Amino acid sequence: MAVTGDETEAGSVAAGDLANSQMRNPTSNRLKAESGVGSLGSQKPLEDALQKRALRLMKNREAARECRRKKKEYVRCLENRVAVLEQQNKTLIDELRALKDIYQHKVE
DNA sequence: TCGCATGGACGTCATTCGCC
DNA sequence: GGCGAATGACGTCCATGCGA
Numbered sequence: 001m002a003v004t005g006d007e008t009e010a011g012s013v014a015a016g017d018l019a020n021s022q023m024r025n026p027t028s029n030r031l032k033a034e035s036g037v038g039s040l041g042s043q044k045p046l047e048d049a050l051q052k053r054a055l056r057l058m059k060n061r062e063a064a065r066e067c068r069r070k071k072k073e074y075v076r077c078l079e080n081r082v083a084v085l086e087q088q089n090k091t092l093i094d095e096l097r098a099l100k101d102i103y104q105h106k107v108e
Numbered sequence: 109t110c111g112c113a114t115g116g117a118c119g120t121c122a123t124t125c126g127c128c
Numbered sequence: 129g130g131c132g133a134a135t136g137a138c139g140t141c142c143a144t145g146c147g148a
Contacts, residue, residue, distance in 0.1 A: 057120075060134095061119060063132095064135085065117095065119095
């Protein structure tokens, strides 16, 4: 466990990640292209596009968190099930051994 | 003590899936 | 078909452990 949930919770983006994402994503250029806003004309469509993008990123960020939480829970459940089944298997093997033993003594 | 390997968590993008 | 939610893939950061 390196980074606790509390440290990076609730929209506090790690500085490195922020820089990273800005480096990788030529967002403003793409938005300009998408919104049809060039060097001239109203800034409104661009603002709308930026706002829409920010909202989408925020929602996706939260969705990703929830997705990871569910995945971890799922894995935990599977691990528990494995433990239970292994125990059952041991018990059944012991039972079988005991029954074989009883049978053997009766035959003799 | 330093450099490296590893693992966990994160954000973003691309894709898939289900609903309208 | 379009749209939003869910998820896989990827790159990054950070903490920790370990050997030189």
